Amino acid sequence: MTNTDEVTRIAFAELKTLLARVFERHGTSAEVAAVLADNCASAQRDGSESHGVFRIPGYLSTLASGWVDGRAVPQVEDIAPGLVAVDAGNGFAQPALAAARGLLLDKVRHNGIAMLAIRNSHHFAALWPDVEPFAREGLVALAFVNSMACVVPYGGRKPLFGTNPISFAAPRAGADPLVFDLATSAIAHGDVQIAAREGQLLPEGYGVDSDGRPTCDPAAILNGGALLPFGGYKGSALSMMVELLAAALTGGNFSFEFDWSQHPGAKTPWTGELLIVIDPSRGAGSNFAERTATLVREMAAAGQTRQPGDRRYRQRAESARAGVAIASEDLAYLRGLLG
Amino acid sequence: MTNTDEVTRIAFAELKTLLARVFERHGTSAEVAAVLADNCASAQRDGSESHGVFRIPGYLSTLASGWVDGRAVPQVEDIAPGLVAVDAGNGFAQPALAAARGLLLDKVRHNGIAMLAIRNSHHFAALWPDVEPFAREGLVALAFVNSMACVVPYGGRKPLFGTNPISFAAPRAGADPLVFDLATSAIAHGDVQIAAREGQLLPEGYGVDSDGRPTCDPAAILNGGALLPFGGYKGSALSMMVELLAAALTGGNFSFEFDWSQHPGAKTPWTGELLIVIDPSRGAGSNFAERTATLVREMAAAGQTRQPGDRRYRQRAESARAGVAIASEDLAYLRGLLG
Incomplete structure (x- = not known):
C-alpha cells in the first residue's frame, strides 16, 4: 500500500x-x-x-x-421491548448489526424509539454506513462506537479514550439523507496514518508526542504519542459519553481495557457499539423529512456552502x-x- | 442587576x-x-x-x-410505547417535563429506552437540571434544546442556530452522577452577557460582529453580531443535530423561526426540547454505575484533574x-x- x-x-x-x-x-x-x-x-x-x-x-x-474471529456468528438477544443486544462473539460489529437489524426495526416502528447494543465486537470502519440506511427508511439514527486508547482526556497526559466517533443520519425530503460521522478526536486516526504516509505535518492542537508534549508530526503521534479531543473540554466530555454509551451500556470494553500485545498485527479495537433509532412519523414531527430539508436550505442561505x-x-x-x-x-x- | x-x-x-x-x-x-x-x-x-x-x-x-404564558398547563400525550409528547402551550419547558415525568419513567422502565418530546415551549435555564434527576434514579439521560438564532453555521455568515446545548447524565457508583451540560456554541450566551457586563474581552474564535467579522468584544457580539460553534465544523454539525432533534422531531420551532419583534422585552426562545432516557439495568450493562466510576477513576489517573x-x-x-x-x-x- x-x-x-x-x-x-x-x-x-x-x-x-x-x-x-x-x-x-x-x-x-x-x-x-x-x-x-x-x-x-x-x-x-x-x-x-x-x-x-x-x-x-x-x-x-x-x-x-487470531485477535478477531472472522467466522463469528452474532448472537441476537431480545432484551426488552425497546432494546436489542448482540454478542458479536469477538467478531466484527457490522455483521452483528446486520443480524439484529430486522428485530431493531420492528421495535422502532412499534415503540417510536429503540436501541441496539453490540458488545464483544470489533469496529474498524467508518461509522456512517451504520446509520445512513436507517435514514433511507425514514428513520433518525445515532451511533456511538469507542475504539482504542489514543486520545488524551482534556487536561490529562495519558491516552485513555478512543477516537470515539458519533454518527447521525436524518431523512431529508427530495434529497439524500443528512448524515455526519465525526471523530471526537481532533483528527481521525486513519487521517494521521495518511499524513504520516505522505510526509505531511498536522495543524497545531491535534496531538501530543510520547512525552505528552504538543506536536504537529504525525509520526510522533503514531509512535507512542496520542491525539487530543476536538474542541477542548467539550469534545473530551463527548468522548467520555461515547465510552459510557458504546462500552459501559453495552457490556463492551472501554478503549483502554483490552490487551492485544499477545496478537502482533492486531489493529481492530475490541469494544462495543450503541445505536439509537427513532421513528419520526410516530411523533409530533411527522413532517420530519421536510423539516430537515428546510433547515438545510436555511444553512445554505446563511452561507454554509458545504453540508455534511x-x-x-x-x-x-x-x-x-x-x-x-x-x-x-x-x-x-x-x-x-x-x- | x-x-x-x-x-x-x-x-x-x-x-x-x-x-x-x-x-x-x-x-x-x-x-x-x-x-x-x-x-x-x-x-x-x-x-x-x-x-x-x-x-x-x-x-x-x-x-x-406577553410572549410566554406563565399560566400554561402542559398537555401530556401518550403517543407510542416509547414516546411521550407534551404541548407546553407556549409555557416554559420545565413544567412540561415535570408533568410528563411519571409517564416517561414508566415507559423507560418497561422498554429500556424512551423519549420525551416537548414542543411549543420556552427554555431559559441551564439544561443539567433536566437530566441529573434521572441519573439519581439509576438512569442515563440525554437532553437537547434549541434556542434562538445567534450562532453562525460553520463557513457561513449569518446566525441561524441557537446555542443548542447537549446535556448528559449517568449514574456513578459511590458518587454523584456524572453530568455535563455543554453549549454547542463556542461560549454560552449568558457568559457573553456576563463578559459584557464586566467589560472583559473574549478569546478569539468565539464570535463575529454584525458584519460577520471575527471579534473578541462581547458587546459587538450582543449588538447584532453572533457566536461561532465550538470546535469548527464538528460543533456546527452537532448544533444542526440539536435543531433536528429538539425542533424538527418534537414539532417545535427552529431557532430562526420565531418572531418576537411584537413583544419588546421578550428573551425566552420559543422552541422545543427532546429527552432520551435509558435504563441500563435492562441491558448488558447492568453494572453500569460501577463502570462509570471505573471510567472516571481512569480519567483522573490519566491526569484529568477536573471531571464534568x-x-x-x-x-x-x-x-x-x-x-x-x-x-x-x-x-x-x-x-x-x-x-
Missing part, C-alpha cells in the same frame, strides 16, 4: 466481489466477507479514503493474528458514472491477495 | 420560596412558579452564575411582554454548609420585586 498517482476505475459491484473474495480467502466466513466487503467498497466509492481499501492490510493482519455528507454523495455519483477510483497499485495488491 | 462584591448567604429553601413568590407575583401560576424557582435556585446554589438569579430580569420582562460536574457539586456542598451565595444587591432586588 503505497501512494501512487495512477488511478484505475472499477465497477462498485466488481470491487465488492473482489473484496469479499479477499476477506474470505483470509479467514472470514462468506457472510462476514459480504458485509465487510460492502462496507469497505462503499467507503472507497464515497471517497472516504482512510476507511476504504486503505484498511485492508489492517483487517488481514488482524485476522492472521455532500462530498460523499458527490463522490458516490461520480463513482456510479465512471467507476470507483482506486490506485492501480492498490488494485494489483488486492488481486495479488487472491493468488 | 449590577456587579457587586458584597455577598449574602441565604438558605436554599428560603431562596426557592422567595423566587417562587417573585414568579407568581409577576404572572405565573403557583405550579409554574414552584418549578422555575427550584430550577433557578438550584443554578444559583451550584454556582451556575449565568443561569441563576442573573436570569430573573429576563424572565420577568418576558412575562410582562465537579465544580457544581463542590459549590453545592458549600451552599449546603454556608447557605447559597447571592450578591446582596441582587437579594435586595428580588425582595424589592415583591413590594
Whole structure:
C-alpha cells in the first residue's frame, strides 16, 4: 500500500466481489466477507479514503493474528421491548448489526424509539454506513462506537479514550439523507496514518508526542504519542459519553481495557457499539423529512456552502458514472491477495 | 442587576420560596412558579452564575411582554410505547417535563429506552437540571434544546442556530452522577452577557460582529453580531443535530423561526426540547454505575484533574454548609420585586 498517482476505475459491484473474495480467502466466513466487503467498497466509492481499501492490510493482519474471529456468528438477544443486544462473539460489529437489524426495526416502528447494543465486537470502519440506511427508511439514527486508547482526556497526559466517533443520519425530503460521522478526536486516526504516509505535518492542537508534549508530526503521534479531543473540554466530555454509551451500556470494553500485545498485527479495537433509532412519523414531527430539508436550505442561505455528507454523495455519483477510483497499485495488491 | 462584591448567604429553601413568590407575583401560576424557582435556585446554589438569579430580569420582562404564558398547563400525550409528547402551550419547558415525568419513567422502565418530546415551549435555564434527576434514579439521560438564532453555521455568515446545548447524565457508583451540560456554541450566551457586563474581552474564535467579522468584544457580539460553534465544523454539525432533534422531531420551532419583534422585552426562545432516557439495568450493562466510576477513576489517573460536574457539586456542598451565595444587591432586588 503505497501512494501512487495512477488511478484505475472499477465497477462498485466488481470491487465488492473482489473484496469479499479477499476477506474470505483470509479467514472470514462468506457472510462476514459480504458485509465487510460492502462496507469497505462503499467507503472507497464515497471517497472516504482512510476507511476504504486503505484498511485492508489492517483487517488481514488482524485476522492472521487470531485477535478477531472472522467466522463469528452474532448472537441476537431480545432484551426488552425497546432494546436489542448482540454478542458479536469477538467478531466484527457490522455483521452483528446486520443480524439484529430486522428485530431493531420492528421495535422502532412499534415503540417510536429503540436501541441496539453490540458488545464483544470489533469496529474498524467508518461509522456512517451504520446509520445512513436507517435514514433511507425514514428513520433518525445515532451511533456511538469507542475504539482504542489514543486520545488524551482534556487536561490529562495519558491516552485513555478512543477516537470515539458519533454518527447521525436524518431523512431529508427530495434529497439524500443528512448524515455526519465525526471523530471526537481532533483528527481521525486513519487521517494521521495518511499524513504520516505522505510526509505531511498536522495543524497545531491535534496531538501530543510520547512525552505528552504538543506536536504537529504525525509520526510522533503514531509512535507512542496520542491525539487530543476536538474542541477542548467539550469534545473530551463527548468522548467520555461515547465510552459510557458504546462500552459501559453495552457490556463492551472501554478503549483502554483490552490487551492485544499477545496478537502482533492486531489493529481492530475490541469494544462495543450503541445505536439509537427513532421513528419520526410516530411523533409530533411527522413532517420530519421536510423539516430537515428546510433547515438545510436555511444553512445554505446563511452561507454554509458545504453540508455534511455532500462530498460523499458527490463522490458516490461520480463513482456510479465512471467507476470507483482506486490506485492501480492498490488494485494489483488486492488481486495479488487472491493468488 | 449590577456587579457587586458584597455577598449574602441565604438558605436554599428560603431562596426557592422567595423566587417562587417573585414568579407568581409577576404572572405565573403557583405550579409554574414552584418549578422555575427550584430550577433557578438550584443554578444559583451550584454556582451556575449565568443561569441563576442573573436570569430573573429576563424572565420577568418576558412575562410582562406577553410572549410566554406563565399560566400554561402542559398537555401530556401518550403517543407510542416509547414516546411521550407534551404541548407546553407556549409555557416554559420545565413544567412540561415535570408533568410528563411519571409517564416517561414508566415507559423507560418497561422498554429500556424512551423519549420525551416537548414542543411549543420556552427554555431559559441551564439544561443539567433536566437530566441529573434521572441519573439519581439509576438512569442515563440525554437532553437537547434549541434556542434562538445567534450562532453562525460553520463557513457561513449569518446566525441561524441557537446555542443548542447537549446535556448528559449517568449514574456513578459511590458518587454523584456524572453530568455535563455543554453549549454547542463556542461560549454560552449568558457568559457573553456576563463578559459584557464586566467589560472583559473574549478569546478569539468565539464570535463575529454584525458584519460577520471575527471579534473578541462581547458587546459587538450582543449588538447584532453572533457566536461561532465550538470546535469548527464538528460543533456546527452537532448544533444542526440539536435543531433536528429538539425542533424538527418534537414539532417545535427552529431557532430562526420565531418572531418576537411584537413583544419588546421578550428573551425566552420559543422552541422545543427532546429527552432520551435509558435504563441500563435492562441491558448488558447492568453494572453500569460501577463502570462509570471505573471510567472516571481512569480519567483522573490519566491526569484529568477536573471531571464534568465537579465544580457544581463542590459549590453545592458549600451552599449546603454556608447557605447559597447571592450578591446582596441582587437579594435586595428580588425582595424589592415583591413590594
